[in-house]
Each structure stands twice: as C-alpha cells, then as structure tokens.
Amino acid sequence: MIVEGSLVDRDAFHARTGWDVKPEGACKAEVCVPLPADAYADEGRIDVAVVAKKLGMPVVADEVHGLTALGPETAVTGRVLTSARAPELVLPDAHGNPFRLSSLLGQKVLLVAWASW
Numbered sequence: 001m002i003v004e005g006s007l008v009d010r011d012a013f014h015a016r017t018g019w020d021v022k023p024e025g026a027c028k029a030e031v032c033v034p035l036p037a038d039a040y041a042d043e044g045r046i047d048v049a050v051v052a053k054k055l056g057m058p059v060v061a062d063e064v065h066g067l068t069a070l071g072p073e074t075a076v077t078g079r080v081l082t083s084a085r086a087p088e089l090v091l092p093d094a095h096g097n098p099f100r101l102s103s104l105l106g107q108k109v110l111l112v113a114w115a116s117w
C-alpha cells in the first residue's frame with residue numbers, strides 16, 4: 001500500500017489492507033490488535049507508520065516525495081501472504097500464443113518481470 005504523507009483515512013486503510021481501525025484497535029477477522037493513542041489522528045485518519053508497526057507491516061517513507069509504503073503484515077498473522085491466489089494473467093508466450101497463468105494451477109510459479117524504463 002502506498003499513501004501520500006503519513007496520515008490516511010481509516011476507511012481507505014480498511015479497503016486496502018482489510019484491517020478495520022476502531023477506537024479499541026485494529027481488527028481483521030477474529031484478530032484485534034490494540035493501538036497506542038498516537039495511532040489516531042484528527043478527522044477519522046490514522047498514522048499509518050504507527051499502525052503498521054503494531055501490525056508488523058514493514059514501512060518505508062520517501063520524505064522527498066511525501067510518500068509512505070507499507071508491506072504486508074507478518075508479525076500478527078505469521079505469514080506474508082494472506083492467500084496464495086493470483087489474479088488471472090494472460091500474456092503472449094515466445095511464439096505469440098496466449099498463455100494463461102491459471103494453466104499452472106496447483107504448481108509453484110515464479111513470475112519474473114522486467115521493464116526497460
């Protein structure tokens with residue numbers, strides 16, 4: 001998740017991470033994590049760096065551009081991925097024929113992407 005600045009609307013945080021931030025803490029499914037008072041900002045916003053730290057999400061701030069990036073939670077769930085489902089992806093193979101990622105269902109897959117820019 002990438003946000004501008006360090007404050008984000010609670011509803012936007014919930015929509016993008018699945019964590020519902022309430023006065024009693026951050027909750028997802030049956031897991032609730034208490035948050036410190038400094039996690040809550042004004043007007044229904046939260047400090048993403050404080051919340052991310054409590055949820056075990058890695059945080060990187062780009063102060064020059066005013067951006068904050070959060071990685072997936074690991075400390076709370078014990079896993080980086082909350083699911084192993086990839087979206088359908090169709091790309092041309094070496095011969096120009098369409099190749100569907102779903103044709104590899106049930107197999108371990110490593111995707112490597114490269115761009116010249």
